[in-house]
Amino acid sequence: MSSHKLRPINWPSGIKALVFDIEAMSFKFNPGMGEILCVAFQSPKWKEPRAVSYDDFEGYRDYHIQDRDFLLCQWMAEHFQDVETFIAHYGHGFDRPFITARMMYHGLGPFVQSIDEDTHRLAKRNFNPGKRGWGEGLPCSLRNLCEFLGVEHQKTGMSKLEWRQLMTNDYPDVMRDCAEYCKQDVRATLDVFNILKTLPGTRINWSLAESGKIGIVCPNCGSDNVQRRGTRTTTVSEYRRYKCMQPKCGKWSRGTKNVWAINPKDDDILVGV
Numbered sequence: 001m002s003s004h005k006l007r008p009i010n011w012p013s014g015i016k017a018l019v020f021d022i023e024a025m026s027f028k029f030n031p032g033m034g035e036i037l038c039v040a041f042q043s044p045k046w047k048e049p050r051a052v053s054y055d056d057f058e059g060y061r062d063y064h065i066q067d068r069d070f071l072l073c074q075w076m077a078e079h080f081q082d083v084e085t086f087i088a089h090y091g092h093g094f095d096r097p098f099i100t101a102r103m104m105y106h107g108l109g110p111f112v113q114s115i116d117e118d119t120h121r122l123a124k125r126n127f128n129p130g131k132r133g134w135g136e137g138l139p140c141s142l143r144n145l146c147e148f149l150g151v152e153h154q155k156t157g158m159s160k161l162e163w164r165q166l167m168t169n170d171y172p173d174v175m176r177d178c179a180e181y182c183k184q185d186v187r188a189t190l191d192v193f194n195i196l197k198t199l200p201g202t203r204i205n206w207s208l209a210e211s212g213k214i215g216i217v218c219p220n221c222g223s224d225n226v227q228r229r230g231t232r233t234t235t236v237s238e239y240r241r242y243k244c245m246q247p248k249c250g251k252w253s254r255g256t257k258n259v260w261a262i263n264p265k266d267d268d269i270l271v272g273v
């Protein structure tokens with residue numbers, strides 16, 4: 001496998017949360033088979049997403065069509081192994097099971113067992129918890145959510161012609177376009193998540209996710225713009241209580257260090273009140 005070189009990609013260590021999206025194709029003539037064409041991903045700390053497609057690996061053409069995403073899957077298994085939280089739109093319904101299937105097919109074992117955020121699940125839970133899903137005109141798809149919430153980056157998508165061209169393997173430009181679409185979906189997902197994350201149902205604790213940071217950080221948005229507001233007393237202890245002062249957040253939280261034991265300059269891990 002050493003002959004399959006990938007162009008160098010800067011991969012910082014300690015990435016805990018990653019927004020991601022895959023473009024993938026399944027073969028109708030062979031049910032259950034498919035391939036991941038590319039993956040785009042962005043740490044919420046990065047300004048721009050990055051993308052890797054199977055086209056980035058020298059030698060992928062040596063593989064049979066059903067196997068040519070092997071190098072990409074192997075790359076994901078290696079590079080994403082420390083990630084604690086993946087943020088994706090409908091990730092629990094599409095991206096994760098698709099990746100899991102491909103990983104198992106290639107004998108790479110299950111995908112990272114993380115605690116994921118899903119903008120589709122968050123939107124559905126908070127905007128339309130009814131059993132039947134979205135009513136007419138209500139946003140559920142990423143495209144609709146982007147429009148509804150008025151975010152900066154809107155979802156784009158490939159045309160049917162471009163998808164057909166991708167199948168034939170003869171249009172390298174289309175693969176680059178595919179990666180660009182994928183990156184744009186990541187930008188849109190991050191924009192949407194940054195709004196929806198203040199709603200109930202999110203799982204990530206930014207106070208922990210950003211624990212490399214000095215100080216006290218809002219568990220909801222990761223901002224250090226938090227103020228102390230009294231205390232929170234439980235049956236066993238008393239903690240400092242905080243309010244996030246970021247305009248779009250405002251979340252209340254409490255520390256996890258006992259008020260009698262904490263020094264004024266100590267860091268504290270905040271959790272929901």
Ligand SMILES: [Zn+2]
Nearest residue numbers: 218221244249
């Ligand atoms: Zn906050």
